[in-house]
Amino acid sequence: MPQFIDTAKIWIQSGKGGDGKVSFHREKYVASGGPDGGDGGRGGSVIFQVDDNLSTLMDFRYKRKYKAEPGEQGGSKRCTGKDGKNLVIRVPRGTILRDAQSGQVIKDLSDSEPFVAAKGGRGGWGNVHFATPTRQTPRFAKPGMPGQELEIRLELKLLADVGLVGFPNVGKSTLLSMASAARPKIANYHFTTLVPNLGVVRIGDGESFVMADIPGIIEGASEGAGLGHDFLRHIDRCRLLLHVVDAAGSEGRDPIDDLNKINDELAQYSMDLEKRPQIVVANKIDLFYDDDHSKLDEIRQWAEDHGFAYAEMSAATNQGVRELMNMTWHALEELPPVLVYEPEFVPEPVDKPVTEESITYRRMNEYYIVEGEWIDRLFASINFDDYESRQYLDRRLRGAGVFDKLEEMGIKDGDPVVIGEMEFEYER
Ligand SMILES: Nc1nc2c(ncn2[C@@H]2O[C@H](COP(=O)(O)OP(=O)(O)OP(=O)(O)O)[C@@H](O)[C@H]2O)c(=O)[nH]1
Numbered sequence: 001m002p003q004f005i006d007t008a009k010i011w012i013q014s015g016k017g018g019d020g021k022v023s024f025h026r027e028k029y030v031a032s033g034g035p036d037g038g039d040g041g042r043g044g045s046v047i048f049q050v051d052d053n054l055s056t057l058m059d060f061r062y063k064r065k066y067k068a069e070p071g072e073q074g075g076s077k078r079c080t081g082k083d084g085k086n087l088v089i090r091v092p093r094g095t096i097l098r099d100a101q102s103g104q105v106i107k108d109l110s111d112s113e114p115f116v117a118a119k120g121g122r123g124g125w126g127n128v129h130f131a132t133p134t135r136q137t138p139r140f141a142k143p144g145m146p147g148q149e150l151e152i153r154l155e156l157k158l159l160a161d162v163g164l165v166g167f168p169n170v171g172k173s174t175l176l177s178m179a180s181a182a183r184p185k186i187a188n189y190h191f192t193t194l195v196p197n198l199g200v201v202r203i204g205d206g207e208s209f210v211m212a213d214i215p216g217i218i219e220g221a222s223e224g225a226g227l228g229h230d231f232l233r234h235i236d237r238c239r240l241l242l243h244v245v246d247a248a249g250s251e252g253r254d255p256i257d258d259l260n261k262i263n264d265e266l267a268q269y270s271m272d273l274e275k276r277p278q279i280v281v282a283n284k285i286d287l288f289y290d291d292d293h294s295k296l297d298e299i300r301q302w303a304e305d306h307g308f309a310y311a312e313m314s315a316a317t318n319q320g321v322r323e324l325m326n327m328t329w330h331a332l333e334e335l336p337p338v339l340v341y342e343p344e345f346v347p348e349p350v351d352k353p354v355t356e357e358s359i360t361y362r363r364m365n366e367y368y369i370v371e372g373e374w375i376d377r378l379f380a381s382i383n384f385d386d387y388e389s390r391q392y393l394d395r396r397l398r399g400a401g402v403f404d405k406l407e408e409m410g411i412k413d414g415d416p417v418v419i420g421e422m423e424f425e426y427e428r
C-alpha cells in the first residue's frame with residue numbers, strides 16, 4: 001500500500017580532501033631547507049544513523065541538501081591539514097536508502113550501525129613526499145580527491161500510532177485533514193475512504209505522531225463485511241484508537257448503539273483490540289443547536305463505564321481538535337509500543353477482490369488442490385512462524401469460502417488437501 005510509505009529525496013555530498021602543501025623548510029643559518037609541505041586532511045563523510053526518536057521522514061521535506069566539510073589544506077613543517085567533519089544524518093529505524101537514479105537499494109537501515117553513504121575525499125600529499133635524490137626541491141603537491149555526490153531516495157514504511165475507528169460518515173477523514181497535512185477524501189456518503197490514509201500530527205516543538213484514517217467499520221466487519229478485516233488488521237498495530245461517533249446522530253443512528261457495535265466488532269476480531277486504549281470522540285457538536293446536551297452526557301458516561309477517555313469536537317469547524325490532539329499525545333506518552341510481529345506483513349491490497357478465477361479447485365487422485373493468484377498472494381503475506389499470522393490465513397481462507405467449496409466438492413475428514421504451499425489432512 002503506497003499510502004503507507006513515506007518518501008523523501010535528498011542530495012548528499014561528502015567533503016573534498018584538502019590539497020597537499022608546497023613548502024620548504026626555513027631556518028636561520030640553513031641556506032635552503034628541503035620540502036616540508038604536509039598532506040591535506042580527509043574530507044568529511046556523509047553518514048546515516050538510526051535514531052529511535054524519529055518516526056517519519058518529514059524533516060527531509062524541508063532540507064534536501066547535505067554536505068560534509070572539506071578537509072583543510074596541508075601546512076608547512078609537515079603539518080597535516082585538519083580532517084573535514086563528518087555529517088551525520090539521523091533517520092528513523094527501518095528507513096531504506098535507494099539510489100535515486102537507478103532505484104537500487106543501497107542500504108536498509110534497520111540496525112544501529114552507522115552507515116557511510118558517501119566517503120570523504122582523501123587529502124592530497126604535500127610536497128614532502130615528492131623529494132628524491134635527484135629532485136630535492138619539488139615545487140608541486142597533490143590536490144585532494146573530490147567528494148562523492150549522490151542523490152538518494154529515502155523510504156520508510158510508516159506505522160500508525162493512532163487509528164481512527166467509527167462508522168462510515170462520522171467524520172474520521174475530516175478530523176485527519178484538520179489535524180495533519182494529509183488531504184483524505186471527504187464526502188457525505190459511506191465508505192468515502194477506501195484505503196487507509198496516514199497523516200503526521202505535529203504537536204508543539206518537533207513532537208509528532210502518526211494517525212491513520214481507516215475506512216468506516218460496520219457490523220460484521222470482523223467477518224469481512226464492508227471493507228472488512230483488512231482494516232481491522234491494520235489498526236491492530238495502533239497503540240491508541242480514537243473512536244469517533246456522530247454525536248448528533250445526524251443519520252438517524254444512535255451514538256451509543258454505534259459505540260457498542262464497533263466495540264463488538266473489535267472484540268470479535270481480537271481480544272487485544274478490544275482492550276486497546278481508546279479515546280471516545282463525540283463529533284459534530286456544532287449541530288447541537290439547543291441546550292439539550294443529554295446525548296453528550298450519555299456518550300461521556302459510556303466512555304467512563306468502559307474506562308476510556310472522552311473528548312468533544314467539531315471536526316468541521318475545528319472546535320476541540322487541537323485539544324484532542326494534545327490529549328492524544330499525552331496518552332501516547334504513557335503507552336508502550338505495540339509489538340509488531342512482522343513488519344513485512346502487509347495483507348494483499350483490497351483492490352483485487354477474490355474472483356472465481358483467482359481461486360481454482362481441482363482433484364488429483366485423492367488430493368483436493370486449491371490454487372491460484374489470490375492464494376499465492378495470500379501465502380506470500382504469511383509468516384508461518386507466527387501464530388497471529390497463521391490465524392489471519394485461516395480467517396482469510398474461511399472468509400473467501402474455501403472450506404465451504406471443498407465441502408461442496410465432497411471432502412471428508414482425513415482427506416489430504418493442498419492449499420497454496422500448505423499440505424494437511426482436512427478436519428472440519
Ligand atoms: N456538521 C458537521 N459535519 C461534519 C463534521 N465532521 C464531518 N462532517 C461531515 O460528515 C461527512 C462525512 O465526513 P468524513 O470525514 O468523510 O467521514 P468518514 O468518517 O471519514 O467517512 P467514511 O470514510 O465513509 O468512513 C462529510 O460531509 C463531512 O463534511 C462536523 O464536525 N460537523
Ligand SMILES: [Mg+2]
Nearest residue numbers: 172173192193
Ligand atoms: Mg473517511
